[in-house]
Amino acid sequence: MADPSTYRPRPGEVPDRPGVYRFRDQHGRVIYVGKAKSLRSRLASYFQDLTALHPRTQQMVTTAASVEWTVVSTEVESLALEYAWIKEFDPRFNIKYRDDKSYPFLAVTMGEEIPRAQVMRGAKRRGTRYFGPYSHAWAIRETVDQLLRVFPVRTCSPGVYRRAQSSGRPCLLGYIDKCSAPCVGRISPEDHRALAEQFCDFMEGETGPHLKRVEREMRAAAAAQDYETAARLRDDAAALRRVVEKNAVVLPDRTDADVFGLAADELEASVQVFHVRGGRIRGQRGWVVERVEDVDEAGLVEHLLQQVYGDNPTTTVPREILVPHLPPDVAGMSAWLTGQRGSKVSIRVPQRGDKRALAETVRTNAEQALNLHKTRRAGDLTSRSQALSELQEALDLEESPLRIECYDISHIQGSHQVGSMVVFEDGLPKKSEYRQFVVRGEHGDGAADDTAAMDEVLRRRFSRYVAERDVAATSEEAAATSEGSDAVAGVDDDGVPLRTGPVDPTTGRARKFAYPPQLVVVDGGQPQVAAAQRVLDDLGVDEVAVVGLAKRLEEVWLPGEDFPVVLPRTSPALYLLQHLRDESHRFAITHHRARRGKAMTRSVLDDVPGLGPARQAALLKRFGSVKNIKAAPLEEVAAVKGMGPRTAQAVLEALGATSAAGEQPTDGDAGSGADHDTAERDSATGARATGDLAS
Numbered sequence: 244m245a246d247p248s249t250y251r252p253r254p255g256e257v258p259d260r261p262g263v264y265r266f267r268d269q270h271g272r273v274i275y276v277g278k279a280k281s282l283r284s285r286l287a288s289y290f291q292d293l294t295a296l297h298p299r300t301q302q303m304v305t306t307a308a309s310v311e312w313t314v315v316s317t318e319v320e321s322l323a324l325e326y327a328w329i330k331e332f333d334p335r336f337n338i339k340y341r342d343d344k345s346y347p348f349l350a351v352t353m354g355e356e357i358p359r360a361q362v363m364r365g366a367k368r369r370g371t372r373y374f375g376p377y378s379h380a381w382a383i384r385e386t387v388d389q390l391l392r393v394f395p396v397r398t399c400s401p402g403v404y405r406r407a408q409s410s411g412r413p414c415l416l417g418y419i420d421k422c423s424a425p426c427v428g429r430i431s432p433e434d435h436r437a438l439a440e441q442f443c444d445f446m447e448g449e450t451g452p453h454l455k456r457v458e459r460e461m462r463a464a465a466a467a468q469d470y471e472t473a474a475r476l477r478d479d480a481a482a483l484r485r486v487v488e489k490n491a492v493v494l495p496d497r498t499d500a501d502v503f504g505l506a507a508d509e510l511e512a513s514v515q516v517f518h519v520r521g522g523r524i525r526g527q528r529g530w531v532v533e534r535v536e537d538v539d540e541a542g543l544v545e546h547l548l549q550q551v552y553g554d555n556p557t558t559t560v561p562r563e564i565l566v567p568h569l570p571p572d573v574a575g576m577s578a579w580l581t582g583q584r585g586s587k588v589s590i591r592v593p594q595r596g597d598k599r600a601l602a603e604t605v606r607t608n609a610e611q612a613l614n615l616h617k618t619r620r621a622g623d624l625t626s627r628s629q630a631l632s633e634l635q636e637a638l639d640l641e642e643s644p645l646r647i648e649c650y651d652i653s654h655i656q657g658s659h660q661v662g663s664m665v666v667f668e669d670g671l672p673k674k675s676e677y678r679q680f681v682v683r684g685e686h687g688d689g690a691a692d693d694t695a696a697m698d699e700v701l702r703r704r705f706s707r708y709v710a711e712r713d714v715a716a717t718s719e720e721a722a723a724t725s726e727g728s729d730a731v732a733g734v735d736d737d738g739v740p741l742r743t744g745p746v747d748p749t750t751g752r753a754r755k756f757a758y759p760p761q762l763v764v765v766d767g768g769q770p771q772v773a774a775a776q777r778v779l780d781d782l783g784v785d786e787v788a789v790v791g792l793a794k795r796l797e798e799v800w801l802p803g804e805d806f807p808v809v810l811p812r813t814s815p816a817l818y819l820l821q822h823l824r825d826e827s828h829r830f831a832i833t834h835h836r837a838r839r840g841k842a843m844t845r846s847v848l849d850d851v852p853g854l855g856p857a858r859q860a861a862l863l864k865r866f867g868s869v870k871n872i873k874a875a876p877l878e879e880v881a882a883v884k885g886m887g888p889r890t891a892q893a894v895l896e897a898l899g900a901t902s903a904a905g906e907q908p909t910d911g912d913a914g915s916g917a918d919h920d921t922a923e924r925d926s927a928t929g930a931r932a933t934g935d936l937a938s
Contacts, residue, residue, distance in 0.1 A: 247304045251290045257283040262314040263324045265332070266307040270758050273332035275303050278321040282312050303336045318575040319582075326549040335669060337546075349374040349383045351396070351443055356432055357404070357425050358439035359397045360387055374446045389482040391421040393457060394442040396435065398422065445483075447520060454483050498522045500563040502598070503547065504605030505540060506613045512543055513613035515605050516551070520561075529612050545570035548590075552583055560584035565593050565602055626815055627670030633816035634762070637808055638801070640788055644762035645669055649823040650775075651766040652682070652696045653831035659838045660690060662700035663831035666760070667823055678704070679834045694774045697765060701778040708759055709782050759787055764823050768793040768800050768807075776802035792824050851890075851897045858885045862894070873898040 279285030350363035354370020407426035417424035461476035660682035690696035772791035798807035881891035
C-alpha cells in the first residue's frame with residue numbers, strides 16, 4: 244500500500260486550468276482517468292486525510308504511485324480526451340459499463356460490393372449499418388423473412404455465394420424469390436445496392452412510402468386483371484404491415500430519441516435505454532455497472548453518455564436524449580454530442596406527457612434488471628472481494644492477489660505440446676492478456692513430460708519479465724531524457740527486442756509480460772508446484788506466490804509443503820481457483836486442437852525442400868490441384884513465378900511424377916559420361932540437402 248504523500252505534486256506545479264489527469268500504479272499502468280475544470284483543486288482533493296475520502300477513492304490513491312495531467316483549452320476537449328483515455332487504458336478504478344447480455348443486431352454490410360443482411364453480435368464493423376438491438380436472434384430472422392418478400396437482398400454466407408457463382412445456379416432463396424440472386428447475374432450490383440438501401444430505409448422508419456408503393460402497384464395489377472401479381476403484392480403489403488405492427492408507436496411521428504433509465508444502490512447501478520426512431524421503439528439495451536468510482540447519479544449518466552456515444556460507428560446520436568439526471572456539465576456534453584452527430588443534440592429530463600411516461604417504463608426495466616442481476620450474483624463485487632480476501636488469508640499473502648495468472652499444458656501422448664496462460668484481474672478474466680505457448684523442448688521436439696513443459700513455459704514468461712524489469716531499472720535516466728522514446732535495449736532469449744521500460748509511455752500499456760502477478764496458479768500437484776517455484780527461484784523473482792490446484796480432490800498445494808491446503812467446498816476462494824483452472828484448461832485445449840488440426844491437413848507439398856507457402860500458393864493458383872501439378876511438364880512448373888528448374892524438379896520428384904525432363908537425354912552431348920556423372924553429383928547434393936532439412 245503506497246503513501247499518497249510520496250507522489251503528491253507540489254501545489255505550484257499543478258495549473259489552475261481545465262484538463263485531464265491519470266493516476267498510475269507502481270508498474271506504470273494507468274488505473275484511473277478523470278477530468279476537471281480546475282486541475283489544481285481537483286487533484287488537491289485526492290491528497291487530503293485518508294479517513295475523509297470515500298473507501299473506493301482511498302483504495303485508488305493508495306494503489307497509485309504517480310499522477311500526471313494534460314491541460315486542455317476547453318471543457319469539451321477535456322470530455323473527449325477523458326473518454327479517449329478511458330477507452331485506451333481501460334483503468335480498473337473507472338466505471339465500466341458492460342452489457343448485461345450479448346444483444347444481436349440486424350446488420351447490412353453496405354461496405355461490401357454485394358451487401359448482405361445478417362444477424363450479428365460482438366464488435367461492430369465500419370461500413371455496416373446496424374438496426375436494433377433486438378432481444379432475440381429469432382426476432383431478427385422473423386423480420387428479415389417478412390421483408391425479403393419485398394426487398395429480396397442477399398442473406399447467404401460468402402461460401403454459399405461463391406459456390407453459386409461458380410456453379411451458375413442460385414441457392415434455394417433465389418429459386419423461391421426471396422433473393423434477387425446477384426450471384427448469377429439476375430440483378431446488377433448497382434441495382435442490388437439500391438435494393439439494400441431501400442431495405443435500410445424501411446428499417447430506419449421510412450415505412451409509409453414503401454407500403455404505399457406496394458399498395459399502388461397492387462391496385463394497378465388488379466385493374467390490369469393481372470390477378471397473380473396483385474395477389475403477390477397483396478401478400479407483400481401484409482408482410483410489411485406485420486413488421487410495422489411489431490413496433491408500437493410510443494411517441495409522435497418523426498421523434499428520434501434515446502430514453503435512459505437508471506436504478507442504483509451502494510455497489511452497482513443498472514441502466515436501460517429504449518431507442519425510439521420515427522416514434523417507434525426500435526431497440527432496447529441494458530448495462531450493469533460496478534460503482535468502483537465515487538460518483539453520484541449525475542456522474543453515472545455522464546460516463547454512460549460518453550461510452551454509448553463515443554466513437555462507436557453503430558450508435559447514431561439522436562436529436563434528443565432523455566435522461567433521469569442531467570450530467571454535471573450538460574453544456575459541454577451537449578456540445579460534444581453535437582460534434583458527434585453533426586447537428587444540434589438536446590439533453591433533458593422529461594417532466595410530463597408521453598415522454599415522462601416512457602421514461603418511467605424504462606426506469607422500471609432498469610430496476611428489474613438490477614434485481615435480477617443481484618439474484619444471479621454474476622458480477623457481484625462483494626463476492627469477488629470475499630474470494631480474493633479468502634485467498635490472501637488461506638495462502639498467507641502480503642496483499643490481495645488482484646492479478647492472478649494460471650498455467651496449463653495440453654498434448655496427446657507428448658505430441659503437439661502447448662501451454663496456456665490466462666489472467667484474472669480483480670477476480671474477472673482479462674482475455675486481452677491471455678497468452679499461448681508452443682512447447683519446444685530441449686531439442687525442438689517437445690518436452691519430456693508435463694513438469695518439463697511447465698518449466699519451459701514459466702521460464703519463458705518470467706525471463707521476459709525479468710529482462711524488461713532490469714532494463715527499466717538500469718535505463719530509467721535514459722528513458723526520462725528521451726521523453727518516452729521506444730529505444731531498443733538488446734534482445735531476450737527468444738530474440739525479441741527489449742525496450743527501455745515495461746510500459747509504453749504513449750499508450751500506458753504493458754509490453755508483453757511486463758506486469759507481474761501477485762499469484763501464479765498451476766494445474767497440478769506437488770511436482771508442478773515445485774517446478775514453478777524452481778523457475779521463479781532461478782530467475783530471482785521473489786514477489787510472486789505459487790500454488791497448484793490438483794484435480795482429484797481440489798487440493799491447493801504450496802511449495803515445500805507436505806500437506807495441501809483444503810478449502811471448504813462452498814468457499815468463494817476455491818470457486819475462483821476452479822474457474823481459473825477450468826479457463827486455462829479450455830484455452831490450452833483450444834490451442835492444442837488448432838495445432839493438431841493444422842498438422843493433420845498438411846499437404847505433400849509441405850515436404851518439398853525450399854517450397855514455402857508463397858510458392859505453394861503460386862503453384863496451386865497456376866495448376867489448380869496437386870494432381871495437375873504432377874501431370875505438368877517440368878518446363879511449365881519451372882516457369883511459375885518464384886520457381887526454377889531445381890525446385891520444380893524437387894516438386895515433381897516429391898509427387899512421384901515422370902516428366903520429360905527426367906528421362907535420359909537422347910543427343911550425344913547431353914548423354915556423355917561426364918554430364919551423367921555431374922547429374923549424379925547434383926542428385927546426391929539435393930538428397931543431402933533434403934536430409935538436412937528433414938532432420
